Amino acid sequence: MAEKKVGSRREFLGKASALRVKMVILGSSGVGKSSLALRFSKDEFKNSSPTVGCAYLTQVVCLHDVTLRFEIWDTAGQEKYHSVTPLYYRGAHAALVVYDISKRESFVRAQLWLRELEKHYIPGETVVGLVGNKTDLPNIRQVSLQEGQSLAESKGLVFMETSAKSGEQTSELLLNIAHRVNQRTMDKDRDLTEWREAECVELYQGNRPHPLTACCPIGP
Amino acid sequence: MEEEHQDREQPEIVRCSEPQSHCSPDDTDSLKAAATITLDNTSPAEQGCGTEDPPPCKLDALQEISSTNGPSEPEPEPEPEPEPQPQPQPQGPGGEGPLEASSDQGKVGAGEENGPSEPEGPAVEDDQPENASDSASTDNTLEDSSEFVVTVLARGSLEDQGEGPSSELSEASSPAQAPAPSHRDEDVTAESWRRHRKHVFVLSEAGKPIYSRYGNEEALSSTMGVMMALVSFVQSGDNTIRSIYSGEHGTDEHTVVFMQQGPLVLVSVSCSRQSEQQLRSELLYVYNQIVSMLTQASINRIFERKKNYDLRRLLAGSEKILDGLLNLVDSDPSFLLSAVHCLPLASSLRDSLSQILQKAITPNLVFSILIAKNQLLTIVQEKTVIEDARLEPADLHLLLNLIGASSAFQAGEIWTPICLPLFNPDCYFYAYISYLDPPDCTVCLLLLSTDKEAFYAVADCKRKIDEGMRTQNALRAIAKAQSYSASQVGVSDLRHFMYKPFDVPDNHRQLTQFTSPEMEAPYSSEEERTRLLDLYRYMHSRIHSNSRPLKLIYHVAERETLLAWVTSKFELYTCFSPLVTKASAINAITKLLRWIKKEEDRLFIRNPPKYSTTPNPSKSSRGGKGGPDRQDTTDNGFLSLL
Ligand SMILES: Nc1nc2c(ncn2[C@@H]2O[C@H](COP(=O)(O)OP(=O)(O)OP(=O)(O)O)[C@@H](O)[C@H]2O)c(=O)[nH]1
Ligand SMILES: [Mg+2]
Numbered sequence: 085m086a087e088k089k090v091g092s093r094r095e096f097l098g099k100a101s102a103l104r105v106k107m108v109i110l111g112s113s114g115v116g117k118s119s120l121a122l123r124f125s126k127d128e129f130k131n132s133s134p135t136v137g138c139a140y141l142t143q144v145v146c147l148h149d150v151t152l153r154f155e156i157w158d159t160a161g162q163e164k165y166h167s168v169t170p171l172y173y174r175g176a177h178a179a180l181v182v183y184d185i186s187k188r189e190s191f192v193r194a195q196l197w198l199r200e201l202e203k204h205y206i207p208g209e210t211v212v213g214l215v216g217n218k219t220d221l222p223n224i225r226q227v228s229l230q231e232g233q234s235l236a237e238s239k240g241l242v243f244m245e246t247s248a249k250s251g252e253q254t255s256e257l258l259l260n261i262a263h264r265v266n267q268r269t270m271d272k273d274r275d276l277t278e279w280r281e282a283e284c285v286e287l288y289q290g291n292r293p294h295p296l297t298a299c300c301p302i303g304p
Numbered sequence: 305m306e307e308e309h310q311d312r313e314q315p316e317i318v319r320c321s322e323p324q325s326h327c328s329p330d331d332t333d334s335l336k337a338a339a340t341i342t343l344d345n346t347s348p349a350e351q352g353c354g355t356e357d358p359p360p361c362k363l364d365a366l367q368e369i370s371s372t373n374g375p376s377e378p379e380p381e382p383e384p385e386p387e388p389q390p391q392p393q394p395q396g397p398g399g400e401g402p403l404e405a406s407s408d409q410g411k412v413g414a415g416e417e418n419g420p421s422e423p424e425g426p427a428v429e430d431d432q433p434e435n436a437s438d439s440a441s442t443d444n445t446l447e448d449s450s451e452f453v454v455t456v457l458a459r460g461s462l463e464d465q466g467e468g469p470s471s472e473l474s475e476a477s478s479p480a481q482a483p484a485p486s487h488r489d490e491d492v493t494a495e496s497w498r499r500h501r502k503h504v505f506v507l508s509e510a511g512k513p514i515y516s517r518y519g520n521e522e523a524l525s526s527t528m529g530v531m532m533a534l535v536s537f538v539q540s541g542d543n544t545i546r547s548i549y550s551g552e553h554g555t556d557e558h559t560v561v562f563m564q565q566g567p568l569v570l571v572s573v574s575c576s577r578q579s580e581q582q583l584r585s586e587l588l589y590v591y592n593q594i595v596s597m598l599t600q601a602s603i604n605r606i607f608e609r610k611k612n613y614d615l616r617r618l619l620a621g622s623e624k625i626l627d628g629l630l631n632l633v634d635s636d637p638s639f640l641l642s643a644v645h646c647l648p649l650a651s652s653l654r655d656s657l658s659q660i661l662q663k664a665i666t667p668n669l670v671f672s673i674l675i676a677k678n679q680l681l682t683i684v685q686e687k688t689v690i691e692d693a694r695l696e697p698a699d700l701h702l703l704l705n706l707i708g709a710s711s712a713f714q715a716g717e718i719w720t721p722i723c724l725p726l727f728n729p730d731c732y733f734y735a736y737i738s739y740l741d742p743p744d745c746t747v748c749l750l751l752l753s754t755d756k757e758a759f760y761a762v763a764d765c766k767r768k769i770d771e772g773m774r775t776q777n778a779l780r781a782i783a784k785a786q787s788y789s790a791s792q793v794g795v796s797d798l799r800h801f802m803y804k805p806f807d808v809p810d811n812h813r814q815l816t817q818f819t820s821p822e823m824e825a826p827y828s829s830e831e832e833r834t835r836l837l838d839l840y841r842y843m844h845s846r847i848h849s850n851s852r853p854l855k856l857i858y859h860v861a862e863r864e865t866l867l868a869w870v871t872s873k874f875e876l877y878t879c880f881s882p883l884v885t886k887a888s889a890i891n892a893i894t895k896l897l898r899w900i901k902k903e904e905d906r907l908f909i910r911n912p913p914k915y916s917t918t919p920n921p922s923k924s925s926r927g928g929k930g931g932p933d934r935q936d937t938t939d940n941g942f943l944s945l946l
Contacts, residue, residue, distance in 0.1 A: 113621055118715055125716070133712040134621040137720020137735075140759070158715070164597060164618040168721050171756055 102144060102153040105265050108173040110197045111182035112190040113161030116217040119248035120182065121158040124258050129249050135160040138172045145262045152262050170204065177269075178211040178261050185216040185245065188226040198239060211264045213242035215257065220247040490519040502574040504590060504630055507532055509567045510612040515590075515623065517630055531562070531571050559583060565591045566600060567607035568615075576838070579845035582640065586633050589698065592725040593629050596702045597622055600729035628709030629702075637837060640844055641875070643804045643818035644697045647679040649785050651905040653778070658682045658913040660772035664765040668755040669917045670733070671695065672765075675748045676782055678708050680909070683815065687914045696726035697816050703735075707748055713737050714745045717766070719759045722752075736762040740770060741779055790821040793899045795892045799864065800827065800836065800879040803900055805908070806872065819900070819907040826863075836864075840877050843868040847875070858886055867893065 109117045118132045118139060125141040139158040144151060157172045159165065173179060179201055183194040194214065201212060214236040216227060229245060236243030242260055246253040490496075506515040511532035561572045561583040570587040578586075595603065598618055606613050619626075633639045649657075661672040661684040670689045674681035685695065702725070707713055721732040733752045736759065739745040749769060751762050773779055790800050804818035827836045839861060846854050847870050859866045865880045867889050878896065880889055904910065 118712075122715065132715065133624075133710045135715070135718075136706070136710060136712045136737075137718055137722075139712070139716045139718055140763070141716035160720075162621045164620075164622070165720075168756075172719075 102151040103269075105152045105154050105178060105262070106157065106176045107154050107178040107180065107261065108157045108159060108176040109180045109182060110159055110169065110173065110201075111161055111180075111215075112184070112187075112193040113163075115161065115182045115184040115187070115190050116248045117161060117180075117182050118158050120180070120215070120217060120246065120254060120257075121156050123248050123251060123254040124154070124156060127251070127255075129251070134162060137165060137168070143258070145258060147262055147266055150266055152266065154258070154262070173201070173204070176210060177265050178213070179205070180213045180215050180257075180261070182215045182217050183227065183232075184218050185227045185232075186218055186221045186224040191216075191227045191231070195235065198241075208268070211242065211261055211268060212239075213244065213257065213261055214239075215243075216245040217248055219245045219252055220250045501576050502572065502630070502634065504587070505531065505571040505573070506590065506594070507569050507571070508607065508611075508613070508615060509564075509569060512612055512614055514568070514615045514619065515626055517627065532569065561587065563587045563591070566604050567611075568594070568603065576841075578841050579849070581848065581850070582841060582845060585642075586630075586639070589629060589633060589639060589701070590626060592698060592729075593626060593702050593705065594619065595725040595729050596699075596706070596723045597625075599723045599732060600725065625706060625709045629705045632701075632705055632708075635833070635837070637802055637820065637840060638697070638701055638818070640837075640841060641802060641804050641818050642697050643816040644700050645679050645820065646817055646907065646909055647676055647681055647785050648788055648819075648903075648906050649681065649782075651910065653781050653785075654682055654909065656776055657778060657782075658684055660769055660776070660778070662913055662915050663772065664768035665915050665917050666753075666758065666761040666765055667917050668753050668758055669751060669762065669765065669915075670754055671750070671752040672915075673700075673703075673750040673752075675704065675707065675750065676746055676785070678704055681747075681782065681785075682909060682913070684913045684915055686918065687916045688918055690914065693727055695724070695815055699724040699726045700815070703750065707737065707750070713748065714739060714742070717763055719762075721756070732756075734758065734762075736766065738766055740773060747779060747782055787822045789824055791824075792821070793896055795895045795899075797881045797884045797888065798878065798892050798896065799881060800824075801896060802840065802877045803896075804875045805904075806874055814912055815909070817908050836879060839864070839866055839879070843877055858889070865889065869893070 109121060111117055113134055118135050119129060121139065121141050122128050122130070122132070125143045135158060137160055141156045141158065143154045143156065145154060146152075157176070159169050159172050181194045181197045181201070183190040185191075198212070198214070201210070205212070214232060216229070216232045232245065233243055235241075242257075242264060244253055244257045244260065246257055248254060500518050502517070504515070504517040505513070505527075507513050509532075557577065558573055558575050559578070559580060561574075561580055563570045563572075563584055565588075568591060570591055572583045572587050574583055603615075606615070606618075636645075638645050657674055661674065661682065664672070670686040672684040674683075680700070683695075683700075703722070706722070712718065716738070718735070718737040720735050720737070722735045723729065723732050733754060734756045736749075736751040736753070738749055740747045740749055749766060751765060753762050790798055800821060800823060802818055802820045804816065806816075823833050823836065827833050839859075843857055843859060843866055846857050847868055854868075855870055857866075857868045859868070860882070863882060865882055865884050866878065867880070868875075868877045870876070876893070876897075878889070878893060880892065884892070900907065
């Protein structure tokens, strides 16, 4: 799946190589971070237990000129782990801050997470996405689309509403982030040094073709 | 001294004797309706509770209970001289150790852990069902312990929620042991709530509810308030409540055990007829499971800063882990025996698994553990670390419970801080947890590192282990491994046994293990299994009784005959069909011991393998970088988010 020709600026990577993208997922407990991560990595949905510490999963995304290997750090939302989350989000290229559209409190919490990230991330370096999850529950929605949108706009963030359960907008979200990460590193050539070359590109367990690995031609 | 320590496997040595009449399942009528509060008059400071200023005593609450329960009927319980309760963290490596143990907690010298001396010579007891022989040992005089007989029935403290006690508490009412059912929504005023065999509550010193095994802690806050009132009333007199007994002619006997650990108070309300000592050690497991998630240092710090902090904020989502622990404690004898159960494996297979783990190392890796079916396959340990402090079975039990209680570990690779409370209650290790056989998820790999940044290096070890397992086809071999049946021993009438050796080679640093066959007919139903475990618990309480420990007990119960025997080499519990005679039972045990000897390479991890991941041991193990992460990040963002 990595046979796609790579962009000229990165030809040195060779055919079987990919660039590593560290992406962290943050948000209150129960908003669906692990469910989103499972969608990203295996395109599945199943009921999950609260995460302990942090779960690490990977997924390869092929853009038209480059292959990105997402290393997803799915953090635990439980408060007892807050003291250790910096360990996981440090040095991330992308961060998703997730809330549950049916729980206002999780939206408030998301804003606290964004503030926390602002303290640690240099603006323009990290792609930050705000994600309203559980759109399959419109009847009990507590946070409107507009609210999420305007918060994201005010901070210049990627915004998306998703349903990890139905899969709605989840691959779009990952692709969107992938493009932006790619864009940002292209813009700043120096950044490339920080990208270490992965030895092998491998789908995290699973032989099943994944929608995202089918080297989709969508490009900016 | 270490030798001796092995003989006393209770994580906490309790000096108060349990009333003997209370722990005999066959002897229910001997206890009159009375409640006794047993006090331990060591100062809280000596117990490491750190309560310089005990909360004001709430006399009103106490008087209220007194008046609802009528006059007391004092019935002194036997009580040997109390001694200061040892700290729950025994073997702290001290400031020198690999862990840079914080020394703010006063540590009690290891010498004090050995508890009361064993009586000389073997004590043998024939324990027939009819003779209430238990009452024999009640002549102990009270020395410097104060005994405080209060007008409080144990049920009194529960009674603020509903009416009188249930009249009949049959075995059938024991809780279902389905894996971690949620009891959070239970109606705490309902009769069914009251009938649970064992309640466990955790509250803060300020009386704030933290955890209740059944029902929502919030709904129980008044009950917890009463408990706290009792605790603080007694504390104000430099005493600490240890336990309350109540009962009405055997129909509704409850034992209430209180335990204070730092700023937390743990309470067990049980009609399981277990000894106080056993209930206490179970509460200690609960406390340690909480510590494993938060560390003792941070719990203490939080409450130092804010006495009425609501700890549920930090435990949110972890109730399931505590529920799961209590279900395991009730159903898995590992906890009773404080020993680890290994899955029987051909020693060649176990050795090759160990070698695979031994080869996949990285700096600061300290333990590599393989688990299947909630049992240990093998464990490889870092040399220098294990020289400083051994891995206690209790720490492993807490880890196994954590992994078993949650499906979270089936999602990818987990990297999480985790504290091993007996190893060091104040520090975190970082645990890499991943199943080796997705999506089945039966064989779990656990790699513990002292370096929180080591994820990629440790994950790399996992790839090597995967590779090694694949080339040796080890997963398939593990899948075939299974426990054994008592009939394989070839001794008629032998139904079941539990054998815990003390003489494992290598040395005392070896992990304490035990072996036991599957529970088979007639112990195949949940109910019967519980009944057998209750019998074992009873035997265990007699063997480990502080006032009158026994070496050998032959107990003829209604539907089976049990024989328990402890020597300097092993502790053994056996269960026979009721037809067995004493002579044939002893003969059977000889055969059993011979069989175990023959099979021991398969039943136990015989030569616990080691590796060295600290190239410069003097540096990394002794207070250098190698120590687990002191929770130095607590202040940074811990509570800043709200
Ligand atoms: N209806 C609906 N339920 C969802 C969706 N995503 C997740 N859930 C459910 O929400 C619950 C929590 O989901 P998780 O993915 O475990 O939440 P989390 O954010 O990872 O939680 P922590 O690991 O504790 O931080 C589970 O019961 C999921 O099944 C969604 O899009 N729609
Ligand atoms: Mg999660």
